[in-house]
Amino acid sequence: MLEVEALSSRYGRITALHEVSLRVDGGELVALVGANGAGKSTLLRALSGVQPVSGGSIRFEGSDVTRRSPRSRVQMGIVQVPEGRQVFTPLSVEDNLRLGAFVRPPGEAEESLARVYGLFPILAGKRREAAGTLSGGQQQMLAIGRALMARPRLLLLDEPSMGLAPRLVAEIFATIRALREAATTILLVDQNARAALSIADRAYVLEVGRVALAGRGSELLDDDAVRQAYLGL
Numbered sequence: 239m240l241e242v243e244a245l246s247s248r249y250g251r252i253t254a255l256h257e258v259s260l261r262v263d264g265g266e267l268v269a270l271v272g273a274n275g276a277g278k279s280t281l282l283r284a285l286s287g288v289q290p291v292s293g294g295s296i297r298f299e300g301s302d303v304t305r306r307s308p309r310s311r312v313q314m315g316i317v318q319v320p321e322g323r324q325v326f327t328p329l330s331v332e333d334n335l336r337l338g339a340f341v342r343p344p345g346e347a348e349e350s351l352a353r354v355y356g357l358f359p360i361l362a363g364k365r366r367e368a369a370g371t372l373s374g375g376q377q378q379m380l381a382i383g384r385a386l387m388a389r390p391r392l393l394l395l396d397e398p399s400m401g402l403a404p405r406l407v408a409e410i411f412a413t414i415r416a417l418r419e420a421a422t423t424i425l426l427v428d429q430n431a432r433a434a435l436s437i438a439d440r441a442y443v444l445e446v447g448r449v450a451l452a453g454r455g456s457e458l459l460d461d462d463a464v465r466q467a468y469l470g471l
């Protein structure tokens with residue numbers, strides 16, 4: 239579904255991604271782990287088209303999208319849940335969700351809303367409330383729900399568990415697993431490497447802008463170098 243070939247990206251003179259290659263197959267949940275500053279967010283943003291690339295290519299379902307606009311990528315089905323949630327706090331929960339459907343035919347919105355409310359019943363109960371009144375975990379659900387309104391074929395999740403209490407972290411990971419079981423293809427970045435590797439089919443370890451290791455999630459969880467560097471064991 240997604241093939242990234244020798245992708246490079248820079249901030250001025252700082253190279254944030256150096257010839258990164260990876261792939262995500264349809265139906266897979268792939269995790270991207272690595273220390274702070276390894277380039278994980280930069281990679282997701284490059285896939286969304288909001289971060290310029292200086293070399294390499296991104297292919298999605300057979301088309302080269304490297305130079306396509308962010309909007310056109312959303313239309314093709316590449317949808318990112320940004321780091322830090324970034325919901326529109328003065329707007330109602332439902333208006334936030336409806337905004338997620340901006341690239342879709344208007345007739346679809348009610349069915350999409352019903353699906354999102356089915357997945358997150360708590361949001362249904364708060365549909366008229368301002369998003370700013372939701373807890374951190376609920377705002378994260380809203381951010382994921384908003385992305386689902388765009389009917390993603392590939393969902394890019396940037397740090398969905400960041401800043402959440404442990405109970406909510408478990409809930410968010412359970413949601414991600416449920417999405418994957420419902421056949422959404424997911425590329426997941428999370429600081430919580432153990433949890434991310436546990437639910438991932440495959441994973442890539444990024445180290446200062448390069449892919450250092452790749453393998454099945456369970457294999458990497460058992461890998462001594464990964465355990466020492468990322469799992470604190």
Ligand code: ATP
Nearest residue numbers: 249252253254272273274275276277278279280281
């Ligand atoms: P984190 O978990 O801290 O977000 P990350 O793995 O997502 O880490 P990136 O945020 O992609 O890493 O950063 C990769 C590199 O690019 C780092 O060296 C970082 O300092 C640099 N960088 C990121 N954003 C900018 C920016 N806006 N301007 C300059 N350098 C940046």
